[in-house]
Every structure is written in structure tokens, then in C-alpha cells.
Amino acid sequence: MPVIVMTAFGSVETAVLAIKEGAFDFITKPFDTDHLLVLMKRALETQRLMTENMLMKEEFSSQLGLPRIIGKSEKISEVAHQIQKVAPSKTTVLILGESGTGKELFARAIHYLSPRKEYPFVPINCAAIPRELLESELFGHEKGAFTGADFKKIGKFELADKGTVFLDEIGEMDTALQAKL
Structure with missing residues (x-):
């Protein structure tokens, strides 16, 4: 699940650390709710695409593995x-x-x-x-x-x-x- 860090006391260092630790984004109070909604939609879409990509890689990988080798001898x-x-x-x-x-x-x-x-x-x-x-x-x-x-x-x-x-x-x-x- 994507994480968006919200804080009243943000700094560049804190934002960089949050992103390095895996946060999708970092916003400081006060924030615009429309902006937050856009961030949430982007975060969820990114998560969906990452999951889809991982599943496609697994499927691709399995198709190129042993199942492609035909024969029963x-x-x-x-x-x-x-x-x-x-x-x-x-x-x-x-x-x-x-x-x-x-x-x-x-x-x-x-x-x-x-x-x-x-x-x-x-x-x-x-x-x-x-x-x-x-x-x-x-x-x-x-x-x-x-x-x-x-x-x-x-x-x-x-x-x-x-x-x-x-x-x-x-x-x-x-x-x-x-x-x-």
C-alpha cells in the first residue's frame, strides 16, 4: 500500500528521508484537499501498475521456462x-x-x-x-x-x-x- 507522509513540520531532509524509505510523496500542512486527492489517485495507480508489471514479469518468466520445452521422452x-x-x-x-x-x-x-x-x-x-x-x-x-x-x-x-x-x-x-x- 502506498504511503503519503503528511506533516506540519517538514524539511527537505525529512522529505528526502521519507522518499528514500519508500513513501510515495511528502506534503506539509496546510495542504489542499484537491492536491491530496490527486496524490492519492497517482499513488494507487502507481501501485496498480507496479503490481501488474510484477505479475506480467512472473507470467513471462514462467512461459519462457520449462513449459516452453516440448517433449515427453x-x-x-x-x-x-x-x-x-x-x-x-x-x-x-x-x-x-x-x-x-x-x-x-x-x-x-x-x-x-x-x-x-x-x-x-x-x-x-x-x-x-x-x-x-x-x-x-x-x-x-x-x-x-x-x-x-x-x-x-x-x-x-x-x-x-x-x-x-x-x-x-x-x-x-x-x-x-x-x-x-
């Missing part, structure tokens, strides 16, 4: 069990399989069942990026770092920031660059 059941085991951990996961077998789908399931689900999932197809650009794509670069670096570029690892980086076709990556990972 013993192997699919084993993979689903492994996903549930590794998802809560902070370990790096290697997913092996032929092209088109759903490695990214499994990686997304792990991500959305993990504590990292609130952070980005960043897929990178290592085979689709020219070798000479891949390092810059992954790690970024500063403006002027090399010829043609006209601006600072944020790399995919920095973009993921506490999330998940999915390196598809990592075997196509130069071995020297693999070692940097």
Missing part, C-alpha cells in the same frame, strides 16, 4: 531435471548439441528459472559475427581504441550486467578469444 525429462538442478546455481553451464536442437531455448529456461531472471538474457551467435569484430562485440571498446572506433561501444558482457550471456556456436570462435573468456 526420457531424454527431455532428464534435460528438464538437469535444468532445474543448475538454474539456482551461479555456475557456468555448457550446453552441447547439433545446430537446431534448441540450445538457446534450454539456455533461456535456465536463465528464467535462475536468480538472474530479473537481469538481461543476451544471446550472441558467434558464427554470425566476423572474427575480427567478435572481441569488440563481446567486450566493447573505447573511442579511438583502433582505426574505425569512432565511439565507445558497450560489449555484450557489460550489457548483460548480472544477467546471462548465451554464446551460440562458441566452437566457431577463435581459440585465442575463447581463452579470454
